[in-house]
Amino acid sequence: MSATTGYNFGYLDEDTKRMIRRALLKAVAIPGHQVPFGSREMPLPYGWGTGGIQVTASVIGPADRLKVIDQGADDTTNAVSIRRFFARVAGVETTERTAEASIIQTRHRIPETPLREGQILVYQVPMPEPLFRLEPRVAETKRMHALADYGLMHVKLYEDIARHGHVAISYNYPVMVNGRYLMSPSPIPAFDNPKMHRNPALQLFGAGREKRIYAVPPYTEVRSLDFEDHPFEPVRARAGCALCGSRESYLDEVVTDDAGGRIFVCSDTDYCQSRQARQEAAE
Amino acid sequence: MSAPGMNAPLLEASDLALRYGAVPALDGVSLAIWPGEVVAIVGESGSGKTTLLRVLSGLLPPDAGSVLYRDPEGTAQRLEAMGEAALRRLHRTDWGFVHQNPRDGLRLGVSAGGNIGERLMATGARHYGSIREAATAWLRRVEIDPARIDALPRTFSGGMQQRLQIARTLVTHPRLVFMDEPTGGLDVSVQARLLDLIRALVADLGLAVLLVTHDIAAARLLAHRILVMRHGRVVEEGLTDRVLDDPQHAYTQLLVASVLAA
Numbered sequence: 001m002s003a004t005t006g007y008n009f010g011y012l013d014e015d016t017k018r019m020i021r022r023a024l025l026k027a028v029a030i031p032g033h034q035v036p037f038g039s040r041e042m043p044l045p046y047g048w049g050t051g052g053i054q055v056t057a058s059v060i061g062p063a064d065r066l067k068v069i070d071q072g073a074d075d076t077t078n079a080v081s082i083r084r085f086f087a088r089v090a091g092v093e094t095t096e097r098t099a100e101a102s103i104i105q106t107r108h109r110i111p112e113t114p115l116r117e118g119q120i121l122v123y124q125v126p127m128p129e130p131l132f133r134l135e136p137r138v139a140e141t142k143r144m145h146a147l148a149d150y151g152l153m154h155v156k157l158y159e160d161i162a163r164h165g166h167v168a169i170s171y172n173y174p175v176m177v178n179g180r181y182l183m184s185p186s187p188i189p190a191f192d193n194p195k196m197h198r199n200p201a202l203q204l205f206g207a208g209r210e211k212r213i214y215a216v217p218p219y220t221e222v223r224s225l226d227f228e229d230h231p232f233e234p235v236r237a238r239a240g241c242a243l244c245g246s247r248e249s250y251l252d253e254v255v256t257d258d259a260g261g262r263i264f265v266c267s268d269t270d271y272c273q274s275r276q277a278r279q280e281a282a283e
Numbered sequence: 284m285s286a287p288g289m290n291a292p293l294l295e296a297s298d299l300a301l302r303y304g305a306v307p308a309l310d311g312v313s314l315a316i317w318p319g320e321v322v323a324i325v326g327e328s329g330s331g332k333t334t335l336l337r338v339l340s341g342l343l344p345p346d347a348g349s350v351l352y353r354d355p356e357g358t359a360q361r362l363e364a365m366g367e368a369a370l371r372r373l374h375r376t377d378w379g380f381v382h383q384n385p386r387d388g389l390r391l392g393v394s395a396g397g398n399i400g401e402r403l404m405a406t407g408a409r410h411y412g413s414i415r416e417a418a419t420a421w422l423r424r425v426e427i428d429p430a431r432i433d434a435l436p437r438t439f440s441g442g443m444q445q446r447l448q449i450a451r452t453l454v455t456h457p458r459l460v461f462m463d464e465p466t467g468g469l470d471v472s473v474q475a476r477l478l479d480l481i482r483a484l485v486a487d488l489g490l491a492v493l494l495v496t497h498d499i500a501a502a503r504l505l506a507h508r509i510l511v512m513r514h515g516r517v518v519e520e521g522l523t524d525r526v527l528d529d530p531q532h533a534y535t536q537l538l539v540a541s542v543l544a545a
């Protein structure tokens with residue numbers, strides 16, 4: 001069944017989808033472990049979420065409802081074009097509401113609205129290897145994963161604390177999954193890391209250029225690396241959202257004029273608008 | 284000097300052989316080292332010293348022969364049957380390796396404290412304050428000003444780098460340390476200071492050391508026993524004073540004479 005003639009459902013051919021699903025099943029079976037897959041050419045350049053798109057295309061069905069966010073927003077060019085793409089090649093419904101989506105493809109954020117069982121969060125991943133800055137040799141990083149030999153990552157955290165007094169990683173903060181594999185959460189803010197821990201939704205990660213897939217099954221333990229005496233602390237700007245007043249959400253800084261004026265607003269546009277709508281309704 | 288007596292060797296190798304093409308780098312080498320014992324391996328360039336150290340420490344599999352390691356519980360294990368994960372663990376707990384070139388044994392882009400802390404973190408230490416305390420104590424112990432704890436090793440002199448490498452290696456209290464020309468490439472006065480430090484640490488910690496060196500004087504200062512290698516074979520072996528004062532093999536006589544002449 002195809003929404004637009006000339007496309008197979010979900011764009012990818014059935015063999016490719018089967019191959020990706022096999023990689024996904026393996027990834028779910030070994031939480032946090034990077035599984036290689038034969039990444040296909042997509043009608044988008046790398047860096048536009050080709051890994052996430054292939055994952056979404058392999059798990060999406062006609063009954064799904066898709067939400068796509070980029071930095072928390074549904075209305076950026078990237079998010080809009082991916083949403084349109086799936087509306088065209090899969091004929092699925094789309095939504096901007098986190099609560100109404102069955103699949104959410106994301107770049108750089110986890111929605112503020114808590115996810116629930118049955119939902120799938122698909123991350124676009126530029127660099128799946130959490131050790132690549134510390135150990136450039138790919139064979140050696142594989143060996144480190146195989147042996148769970150992650151002392152080097154702690155050396156990096158140690159160096160940060162020695163130099164800056166705290167761990168100076170605000171995005172892509174490394175996590176241990178299920179007490180076994182070190183994993184890159186993709187460039188989400190460290191603020192979002194705790195949302196991964198024991199999340200009821202299925203979390204899937206696709207890296208197109210690097211040809212890797214990994215996963216965090218529902219309710220899996222996901223811990224941000226830290227020291228006992230320097231525990232992980234998710235940071236956010238010390239402000240309320242200028243639009244909805246939230247003091248819990250992750251904020252973007254917006255410059256309002258050329259005189260240095262700036263405000264903070266929620267990065268998650270659905271969350272912010274829903275709160276505003278509720279506030280208006282209450283008035 | 285006599286080695287502290289314990290009844291079972293830490294490491295025992297028998298009939299090791301390894302060829303590089305036509306070159307027999309090791310040719311029927313057997314040796315044993317006991318807890319707390321310092322054994323020097325001397326011999327001319329190309330005689331197989333580094334190769335022997337690499338085979339004994341499991342970094343290089345031999346063509347023939349076997350290496351037996353005795354763990355702290357007293358259980359003997361064959362190195363070749365140990366598996367990579369166990370060998371790695373061994374290398375950062377019960378064993379240490381000090382390289383001639385500090386670049387091979389240090390992370391030059393990581394602070395002195397981070398270099399010392401790495402083995403602790405790799406073996407599960409997760410308390411920053413304790414790691415720093417251990418690093419500070421070890422810097423002091425190897426005579427580096429603890430105020431340099433956050434400095435990068437590339438700002439250190441060659442002698443300091445070598446002392447840092449030793450601190451980084453000893454922080455997990457290994458029982459056996461492999462050293463490949465630890466004083467090579469250093470000025471004579473710096474060498475002397477480093478040898479004194481190694482001697483003090485060996486005595487304090489009861490370390491067993493397999494020391495590869497060109498330097499007969501270093502061997503005399505540190506070693507209980509000496510092995511003389513030539514063309515991949517051990518041509519003479521014995522207590523240090525006996526080998527140096529009364530060498531039996533013609534090659535050893537030449538070696539000792541050339542040092543005396545120099």
Ligand SMILES: Nc1ncnc2c1ncn2[C@@H]1O[C@H](COP(=O)(O)OP(=O)(O)OP(=O)(O)O)[C@@H](O)[C@H]1O
Pocket residue numbers: 303306307308326327328329330331332333334335
């Ligand atoms: N990777 C290699 N490939 C080929 N030949 C090698 C290799 N490594 C060592 N050899 C040869 O094996 C022999 C023993 O070398 P080894 O490095 O063990 O000697 P050494 O006693 O440590 O010498 P030096 O005092 O110069 O460090 C030499 O003939 C050397 O050329």
Ligand SMILES: [Mg+2]
Pocket residue numbers: 332333334463
């Ligand atoms: Mg050598």
Ligand SMILES: [Zn+2]
Pocket residue numbers: 241242243244245246249265266271272273275
């Ligand atoms: Zn808001």
